[in-house]
Amino acid sequence: MIKKFFKSVIPETTLRRMVYYTRCLNSFKNEGVKLIQSEDIAKKCGVKSSVVRKDLSYFGEFGVRGKGYHVESLLSTINGITNTFGKMNAALIGVGKLGSAIIKHSTENFNVKIIAAFDKDRKKVNKEIGETKVYPIEEIESIIKKYKIKIAIIAIPPSDVQKIVDILVNAGIKAILSLALIPLNVPDDVEVSFVDVLSEVEFLFYKLSLRRNI
Amino acid sequence: MIKKFFKSVIPETTLRRMVYYTRCLNSFKNEGVKLIQSEDIAKKCGVKSSVVRKDLSYFGEFGVRGKGYHVESLLSTINGITNTFGKMNAALIGVGKLGSAIIKHSTENFNVKIIAAFDKDRKKVNKEIGETKVYPIEEIESIIKKYKIKIAIIAIPPSDVQKIVDILVNAGIKAILSLALIPLNVPDDVEVSFVDVLSEVEFLFYKLSLRRNI
DNA sequence: TAGATTGTTAATCGATTAACAATC
DNA sequence: TAGATTGTTAATCGATTAACAATC
Secondary structure, three states: OOOOOOOOOHHHHHHHHHHHHHHHHHHHHHHOEEEOOOOHHHHEEEEEEEHHHHHHHOOOOOOOOEEEEHHHHHHHHHHHOOOOOEEEEEEEOOOOOHHHHHHHHHHHHEEEEEEEEEEEEOOOOOOOEEOOEEEEHHHHHHHHOOOOOEEEEEOHHHHHHHHHHHHHHHHHHOEEEOOOOOOHHHHHHHOEEEOHHHHHHHHHHHHHHHHHHO | OOOOOOOOOOOOHHHHHHHHHHHHHHHHHHHOOOOOOOHHHHHHHHHHHHEEEHHHHHOOOOOOOOOOHHHHHHHHHHHHHOOOOOOOOEEEEEOOOOHHHHHHHOOOOOOEEEEEEEEOOOOOOEEEEEEEEEEEEEHHHHHHOOOOOOEEOOOOHHHHHHHHHHHHHHHHEEEEEEEEOOOOOOOOEEEEEEEOHHHHHHHHHHHHHHHHHH
């Protein structure tokens, strides 16, 4: 029987939870845990154990029935599937307060590494923040191509966003994370995603007020 | 016939899009536009017009068939429903790089106002960032109660998060936005939501790698 | 083997979509 | 009235859930 490597489509929601899972698994690994059950992952990540099992099952059969999952091998299987072995290089556009906070976070924390930052302010250019060098906007294309960067984070004022997006797409960027909640024009093969703290707060306000009214 | 004020449950996704819509509507208002169609809102927000109409219909019938929606009255109706007339006061815990970036954003941009910030660092306490005063951690409870703040943003290291969450819940906070992707223990009546830039980047990496493999 | 936990199924729930009747 | 756009419907799609057969 021929077995496909993956189920044909993996749900967005599953992919999002994979980020949780790898974090949990890494934390288990650091604690020296060798074998875990779906229930353990579930508790640590705040989801249900059936969700964990279903999510993992999209990628293959990793568990041992009656026993659980081997932390180490599960981790490396996930890394293998996603082609990411801790080396997720991204670019950052806009080295303001928010931008430099993100660089700082990335040095302290996890898998993502900001390997190049860009700013239009001449005073910031050629400086280094942590290990990240700041280049002028004009060099976006050459640097992105040179380092084969596929993902960019945009932390600039809304008015400048689309202009930069065009440059990025042209340079070969395949996914953009924007920190301003304005729609972007990109080709179909470029992923776009938004993260905006204040919008999320507004959403929470809506949720609370409606709760009172029903 | 008795008409309920709202449909009994409003979908999460609708509520999230309401944030977009109010922004679009405000921008139309500032351009002096009086009357708009669902199609206009849709284009500006990057969704489909049927989605806009369905979303708005959860709250009532605001449009005029054959004509469209009155920008001004639609905006104030939405504000009325959510009890928010531009006055969304929130607290912020942790005045590091990320925290102060958020304060700066809130002064420049939209509806949310950070009316109190907290930090354990004595050197930051009693300073002001923009119009936001920084209080010591010990005063969380008194200040939150004094200003009746219902929503808090947490921008502190993961290890301190749960401790602060307990204090916040105790002080009467009803919604928490955490900037660290670790699960929080809260009572059922407290909303929790997460925003984490680097997790989102990881998610995008997963998405891209899988795209290549299928 | 008996006990335990996985991987999968089928039912349920929720969100999206397009088409169109209602109506300004 | 004719033209236009809303508000609603019903079908489709996608995600969650709990239960359990498979199997270590």
